[in-house]
Amino acid sequence: MDGIDAALMDFSTSPPKLIYSCSKPWSRDLHSNLLATRKLSDDALGHLQVLDTEIGEAFANVSNEMLKKTGIAATNIIAIGSHGQTVRHRPNATKPFSLQLGKASVLANLTGIKVISDFRTADIEAGGQGAPLAPAFHAAAFRTSSEKRAILNIGGIANITVLPEDKTKLVRGFDSGPGNTLMDAWILKTKSTSYDLSGSFARKGKINEALLASFLSDAYFQKKPPKSTGFEDFNLNWINTHLKDNLPAEDVQATLCELTAVSITDAIHRCGLSNARILVCGGGIHNTYLMERIKYHMKGGVVESTDKLGINPDFVEAIAFAWLARQTIKRLPGNLPSVTGARKAVVLGKLVKPKQ
Numbered sequence: 322m323d324g325i326d327a328a329l330m331d332f333s334t335s336p337p338k339l340i341y342s343c344s345k346p347w348s349r350d351l352h353s354n355l356l357a358t359r360k361l362s363d364d365a366l367g368h369l370q371v372l373d374t375e376i377g378e379a380f381a382n383v384s385n386e387m388l389k390k391t392g393i394a395a396t397n398i399i400a401i402g403s404h405g406q407t408v409r410h411r412p413n414a415t416k417p418f419s420l421q422l423g424k425a426s427v428l429a430n431l432t433g434i435k436v437i438s439d440f441r442t443a444d445i446e447a448g449g450q451g452a453p454l455a456p457a458f459h460a461a462a463f464r465t466s467s468e469k470r471a472i473l474n475i476g477g478i479a480n481i482t483v484l485p486e487d488k489t490k491l492v493r494g495f496d497s498g499p500g501n502t503l504m505d506a507w508i509l510k511t512k513s514t515s516y517d518l519s520g521s522f523a524r525k526g527k528i529n530e531a532l533l534a535s536f537l538s539d540a541y542f543q544k545k546p547p548k549s550t551g552f553e554d555f556n557l558n559w560i561n562t563h564l565k566d567n568l569p570a571e572d573v574q575a576t577l578c579e580l581t582a583v584s585i586t587d588a589i590h591r592c593g594l595s596n597a598r599i600l601v602c603g604g605g606i607h608n609t610y611l612m613e614r615i616k617y618h619m620k621g622g623v624v625e626s627t628d629k630l631g632i633n634p635d636f637v638e639a640i641a642f643a644w645l646a647r648q649t650i651k652r653l654p655g656n657l658p659s660v661t662g663a664r665k666a667v668v669l670g671k672l673v674k675p676k677q
Contacts, residue, residue, distance in 0.1 A: 529572050582617075
């Protein structure tokens with residue numbers, strides 16, 4: 322741990338020729354941080370590595386099960402596009418990064434198929450947010466010259482893709498803010514269940530306007546795109562910082578649902594999409610109370626499932642990353658700079674081949 326040893330070699334000769342060598346010490350801060358890792362427990366140091374492998378194994382099990390059920394041989398699959406499970410997304414950090422777990426080499430070796438993963442890093446390295454990435458697929462699959470459309474994906478975080486009917490105009494997209502993440506966090510705390518089925522718990526409560534105004538005062542909602550966010554910003558601690566009164570749990574749930582609906586529709590209106598066709602996908606589409614509140618705040622216009630155009634709303638994101646993997650294989654860009662804020666369009670993802 323005392324420094325970095327490097328050698329520049331020419332192996333075309335026999336014996337190999339050493340062209341240049343050097344040894345450089347670590348900076349004081351890096352050296353201190355490296356030494357500190359020795360003090361970490363085995364559990365703390367190994368936890369992410371073990372989890373990375375286990376998630377890769379789980380992805381492989383699902384992939385192999387699909388192949389078995391469809392009767393399609395692994396040799397007929399060009400590649401797997403694996404988004405991975407996001408555990409940190411920090412595009413605005415001093416050293417920006419986005420970290421997904423699900424070791425690609427494990428997935429490749431257990432399926433015998435090439436894997437494309439780590440899609441977000443290339444966009445971040447090009448100065449982008451690394452998110453959202455699905456809008457490029459949305460444009461390819463849903464854009465039409467006959468009408469203005471928007472794709473609303475309500476996952477943990479909600480994101481919007483703007484698809485102008487005028488093909489000379491740029492596609493735009495951004496995270497509007499929380500989708501299901503805050504509602505899920507609150508009901509898990511108060512009811513020990515992972516989500517609010519159909520929004521029934523929120524429907525029992527009353528929207529607290531003062532609390533809603535406090536939620537909406539967060540600077541993220543006024544920030545202009547390109548922008549992206551995650552559970553690092555919107556979580557249970559974030560909710561607690563805004564709770565001043567001892568409100569009934571169902572009232573907080575109702576207000577969190579209203580926050581999602583209002584932040585989404587405000588963003589849609591600011592994009593000039595008040596009369597656009599809004600196509601919804603993601604798990605939030607199954608929250609019927611949330612969908613009612615979104616339609617209420619849209620005050621007209623069409624709000625409907627992507628299923629109307631033949632794509633199951635539960636699998637738009639999975640399909641998007643299969644499409645992005647195809648872009649990578651073809652050495653075609655997968656990001657949209659008008660969406661992520663990157664300096665240029667770049668090929669996304671890293672290719673890992675299975676061991677022979």
